[in-house]
Amino acid sequence: MSIRVRFAPSPTGHIHVGNARTALFNYLFAKNMGGKFILRIEDTDLERSTVESENLIYEDLKWLGLDWDEGPIKGGEFGPYRQTERFDIYKKYVDKLLEEGKAYKCFCSKEELEVMKEKALKEGKPPRYNGKCRNLTEEQIQQLENKGLKPSIRFKVEQEEVEVNDIIRGNITFKTDAFGDFIIVRPDGTPVYNFVVVIDDALMKISHVIRGDDHLSNTPKQVLIYNALGFEIPNFAHIPMILGPDHSKLSKRHGDTSVNQFREKGYLPEALFNYLALLSWSHPEEKEILSKEELIKSFTLDRVSKSAAVFDFEKLKWMNGIYIRNKDLVELTKLCIPYLINSGLVSNDYIQENFEKLVKMVESIRDNLEVLSEVSDYLKVYFCMNTDFDDSAKEILGYDTTKSVLVSFKNFVENIDELNEDNYKIAIKEVQKEVKVKGKKLFMAIRVGVSGTTKGPELDKLVVNLGKEEVIKRINQVLNLMGE
Structure with missing residues (x-):
């Protein structure tokens, strides 16, 4: 089997560390298996997606050391790699499902759907669509369209159960009455995630879908679409979520959560790369300080835990300190310069005239540093005498x-x-x-x-x-x- 994995973020801002860990696991798995790591931009959310955010994704991935083999900028034989450039492809498969009677047009309004939902909940049933438009005739559909009504397209669910074989979680059986006939195209003509992701993964020949377990509930719907279109189902591996120190889902209230925030604080990419790899995965010999090459050599999905990982900010800081102490001194000094300038401690002219001296200063405080942003506080002693004695x-x-x-x-x-x-x-x-x-x-x-x-x-x-x-x-x- 040709190993092909993908990372498919939405361009709505900098990459969250949870998504970065997902990208990292895909990258490590692909490199370990001699496969390809593909980047795909899922920008069908037209209101939130921006070109600026797309560029931030490229910046974050490159800084972290996750270079993609195919995708935007690089290209590849399975492009285009932005979903907004693939709408014609999606329409072709929507039409196929409609022609084969595996999907149908639904003219129910939001108000009608809300009434259905409330009725089902009152009756203690799953809040799913009741199939009102499932058997509309061609004549009825034409009459509704003549009135100017824009339909959504629903996938017709015929099975009672869907079995998903997950590499990490084993076999899982889902009951389809939990969701019923689901929408694959919105009334405005925009295809939804569960539909386009199947088309993209199938046509890009993705062999393994490695993603967060928050997508596990989407998987049965996707398996149904794979089967309906005659596509080969990829191998699924749903990795556990990352929790904050209080064991709730990691979010902004816990502190820094985006790759960019860690970068700005002065974490080294090698340290963050190393730390993220250890969230729900462990080295066979329980090693913790591992180079990219060592991680690639050791990474296998069978060592990924089912349990959620707790993001330990202090451990990351400790690990970053180790990488700082092992960094080439001249390179470390260059990395410190932006923080020294931003703090007003030194100027560009000072650096040009005193770089060798600055290297020696950094050497004297390197063992104290845990993040680069601390450098100004530690080096301040060289530039001003403290007479406010504690x-x-x-x-x-x-x-x-x-x-x-x-x-x-x-x-x-x-x-x-x-x-x-x-x-x-x-x-x-x-x-x-x-x-x-x-x-x-x-x-x-x-x-x-x-x-x-x-x-x-x-x-x-x-x-x-x-x-x-x-x-x-x-x-x-x-x-x-x-x-x-």
């Missing part, structure tokens, strides 16, 4: 040895040509010997003396990156404040 800094300044440590350290720095790592180590030893202190009273005194705070970059890197003149200036400032 309680922990005041405690250090209150030690009876702090002033002696700062004076001794400053005197040593003033008498060297350059403040580098070697000279810093020598200075520490000299101060230790002269003032006879060590540990917290030594190192924290110097940290507060050069930064005004008890937290920040690794002390040796902080001092060296600040440079001789800045260190002297800052210590003098703190000594003056202590004197006051």
Whole structure:
């Protein structure tokens, strides 16, 4: 079998992480099996679909590393890949179903349908269509159309049950009396999702339909259409939904939910790729940090759980921190630059003139970073001295040895040509010997003396990156404040 899977988003905005996980599972399955990953744009919702949103989808997928083999932009032999460009194809199959008596025109108004629904509910029955227009004659249809009435097209459901074989959930039997004859074309001529998705998947030779389990209830209707048109039914795999930390469906109230929001916060695409792959899927050896290549090699649908996955924001942040620490330092610095500029901490001119110095600064705080957007807060210490001492800094300044440590350290720095790592180590030893202190009273005194705070970059890197003149200036400032 030729493995072909598809991701078919609606262009209404940035991709939600739930849809991104669906795209990712399709991508991993296709690549693992040597198959094709197809992108199809489902834009039949004309009111909500926009070209701008379509471009956002491309942007999100490319950033995440999900490159499609066929689809818009790239093309392919089974196009077009936008549903609005396939209406002629859909009409052909609608006409076929009408001609064969497998579908019919329905002239019932919204008001009539609402009355039917309420009546069924009162009687304790499923709120389905009662078949009023099922047996209209050609003459009756013509009379109604002559009055200017626009019909919807309904699929005629003849079976009592539909069996769906799902790779993840096994065999499931659906009773058709739960939905009855269903609409496949609206009165305005727009075909509905359950109809067009079958036509598209069949003609694009999709072998496996891997999608969220919120589509499971649509599947029996689609199977009926496959059978009615004589199409081969694909393999279905319905993956569980993603829940928020409170175990309700993941939504905006839980925080960031779109790929773009994670990107803007400073999550690396490799980290989000890795994390999403672990939502309802596990590695055979229970590994958690996995490259794209490792995920492709290991991914199989039989390791996808039936249980919903809980989106753990803290775990994603932890994982992102690991990817940050393993990132090439120069590349990491370049990724940090937009955040530094947006915060007003540096300018483009500063970066051009001090890029190597900036790399060293980023190196000194890399282990503290969990997301790139934190970089400005961590690097602020290099650009301005904090003199609004908090309680922990005041405690250090209150030690009876702090002033002696700062004076001794400053005197040593003033008498060297350059403040580098070697000279810093020598200075520490000299101060230790002269003032006879060590540990917290030594190192924290110097940290507060050069930064005004008890937290920040690794002390040796902080001092060296600040440079001789800045260190002297800052210590003098703190000594003056202590004197006051």
